[in-house]
Structure formats: C-alpha cells, structure tokens
C-alpha cells in the first residue's frame with residue numbers, strides 16, 4: 001500500500017450513509033430474509049424503463065449514434081441535449097437561457113464536488129471559504145464533496161411541531177444562519193433527501209437575497225424537483241437568478257446508471273466548473289445525454305415524471321403515513337416529517353431512550369432495515385440529541401412490505417419506550433434538556 005496524501009487519506013474513506021450501507025449489505029448477505037427500507041436506488045418502473053428502451057431504439061436507428069459514442073465532444077455537454085433542456089426550461093419557466101448557461105456532469109454528485117472545491121475551501125489569500133448548508137439535516141453525500149472538510153458548515157433548523165397529529169417540519173433558523181464574506185457558496189436540496197422537506201418559496205428567496213448581498217452563489221440541489229423527476233407532493237417553483245445555480249439530476253427520473261447532472265446558471269460560474277470538469281474527466285458520457293435529449297424534447301420525460309413517477313412514491317407515502325398513524329403507540333412522542341417530496345420518509349422519535357444506531361440494530365433483529373439518521377447531518381458541529389433520534393425510511397419497497405415493516409417498527413418503539421422505565425428516567429434527569437421547539 002503506497003503512502004497516502006492528506007487528500008488520498010480523506011477520499012479513501014466513505015462518508016455518511018455510505019459507511020452504514022456497508023453494514024446493511026453485509027447484513028443482507030447473511031441470507032436471512034429482511035424487509036429492506038434502506039434503499040436509495042429508485043424503483044424500476046415499467047413505463048420509465050420502456051421510455052428509455054424506446055429512446056435507445058431511436059438512437060440506434062439514427063445516424064447520430066456514431067458521433068454520440070465514437071467521438072469526443074464538448075466539455076460542456078452534448079449539444080442536442082443542452083438544446084433540449086434549454087428550450088424546455090425557456091418555454092416552461094419563461095426564461096431566456098442560452099447554451100452557455102448549462103453544464104452537463106457525470107451525475108450531480110460530481111457537480112457538487114466541482115463546486116465544493118472551486119468555490120469552497122481556502123482562497124488564494126488563505127481565507128477559508130465556507131460551504132454553508134442552511135438547514136441540517138440534508139443530503140448525506142455533501143459530507144464527502146470537499147477536499148477541505150472543515151469548510152462544511154451546517155445550521156440547526158427550527159422545528160414546527162404538531163404534537164396532536166404527530167407531524168413536524170424543519171424550517172431554516174434565520175436567527176442563526178450566517179452568510180458572510182467568508183461564505184464560498186450555499187447548498188441545499190429541495191425537495192430534501194432525507195426529510196422530504198420542501199423549503200418554501202419565501203424561505204428560498206430569503207436565503208438567496210442574503211447570499212446575493214455578499215455575491216455568494218446558491219446551489220439548489222433539485223434532484224427531486226419538477227419538471228423531472230417531479231417528486232414534489234406540494235406546489236413548488238424553481239428559482240433562477242444571477243447567483244443561483246439550479247442543479248438537476250436525471251437519476252430519479254430513471255437514469256441513475258447513466259450519470260447525468262445538469263447545472264443551469266450564470267455563464268461565469270458555468271465556465272469555472274466546465275474547466276474544472278475538463279481537467280478531471282474531459283466530459284460526461286454522451287449516450288445517456290442522447291437518449292435523454294429525445295425524452296425531454298418530446299415532452300415524454302416530464303409527462304411520465306408527473307403521471308407515473310410522482311404518484312408511485314406519493315401512494316407509498318400515504319400508506320406509510322396511514323400505517324404509522326394506526327400502529328404507533330399514542331403515548332410515544334413520535335413525529336413524521338411532512339411528506340412534501342423525494343422518495344423517503346423521515347421519522348423522529350423524540351426522547352428515544354437508545355441511540356438511532358442501537359434502534360437500527362434492534363430493528364434488524366425484527367427483520368427490518370431502515371437507515372439511522374445521524375449520518376444525515378454533515379457539517380453540523382453541535383452535539384444535538386435530535387441527530388440520534390431520527391430515521392430515514394425508503395419508499396421503494398412494496399406497499400405490503402411497508403405495512404409489515406412499520407407494524408414491527410411500532411412494536412419495537414413500544415417495547416423500547418416501555419423498557420426505558422427507571423433506567424431511562426435516571427438518564428433523562430441528568431441528560432441535557434431535549435430540544436423541543438427549535
């Protein structure tokens with residue numbers, strides 16, 4: 001094994017949920033039957049797969065095929081694909097974007113890596129430019145994007161609680177959020193993985209104007225947003241502006257294997273990221289872009305997103321909600337995050353007597369796998385008990401499996417809170433006061 005550099009050492013470790021995924025994969029290998037509610041991989045929906053087959057057939061039959069796979073292209077992306085997205089966005093949102101406002105990357109994860117290291121980290125004068133996540137929890141993958149880990153700074157949210165309905169919603173805490181000259185850029189997912197939260201238009205506008213005042217870019221991770229994959233269950237509109245980079249992924253629209261990320265924004269920012277990408281990998285693969293160009297130009301991708309992909313996960317969320325409402329012990333302070341989008345549900349067990357990790361292990365003993373919440377707080381430096389009381393539940397399983405798994409989860413919750421008895425109360429007396437309504 002050669003000696004590793006600082007960057008080598010850092011990048012050779014998995015961050016966040018990927019480390020837990022290793023435990024999950026090893027558990028699944030044991031062969032016992034589990035209901036797996038941990039998956040982040042989207043479901044292969046027949047209509048979506050058929051769309052990609054049809055677009056591939058059309059590409060294979062066209063003269064374009066040779067130039068798509070047998071030639072290098074522009075670092076910015078495959079021109080017909082950029083043109084299709086440009087025309088679609090201009091028409092849909094009344095914009096006047098040109099090709100120069102686009103960059104195609106091999107998946108959106110790589111786009112965040114480019115941005116994290118172009119706009120975050122140490123400046124030429126030695127100033128640390130922070131990557132600000134205005135609302136924690138957020139996408140676990142942000143934990144590994146910066147070569148300078150100390151650059152990542154996340155802020156605790158405020159909690160909107162509805163104890164009677166057992167629902168809650170995170171809101172950015174503007175009394176804490178600092179966007180200053182040492183901010184490199186701001187980043188958040190909308191809809192959010194893992195919570196399903198959708199920041200309101202007002203909240204987004206407020207973040208954007210705080211950032212604009214400091215000439216700081218705002219990257220809106222729209223991996224679940226409309227028009228594709230349209231995994232929003234609440235009304236939301238995309239934001240555009242001189243300091244906004246609107247970032248799309250086609251992974252949840254059925255093409256995770258093809259690795260397509262799209263950045264839309266100011267030409268100067270795009271050029272920086274494009275040069276970075278040229279140095280890194282020349283350009284993104286063109287086959288996926290060529291089939292996606294067809295699906296976007298025809299309108300099929302937006303239509304399937306709205307009519308097939310969104311209702312599929314929305315139905316799953318409704319089943320999950322109904323099952324929890326029916327099965328969870330009424331005496332336990334459990335809270336489900338409002339399901340406003342994405343392909344996950346986020347459950348908070350307030351005052352959970354054991355850690356999220358211990359609960360995850362105990363639930364595995366009941367044949368159910370969910371994801372403990374603590375890896376979803378990248379960049380948060382405080383020790384906040386809430387981080388060890390949450391769980392991400394994937395909506396990719398069948399309805400029957402979701403129901404069975406949540407029945408078992410509810411029984412375990414009952415046992416865990418009942419079992420706390422004197423032992424837990426003793427801890428609760430000495431432990432710091434729980435966060436209730438931040």
Ligand SMILES: Cc1ncc(COP(=O)(O)O)c(C=O)c1O
Nearest residue numbers: 107108109139189193223249251
């Ligand atoms: C919020 C969010 N952003 C970015 C990504 C990365 O997606 P990709 O690199 O496949 O575009 C994911 C993947 O799950 C995600 O959930």
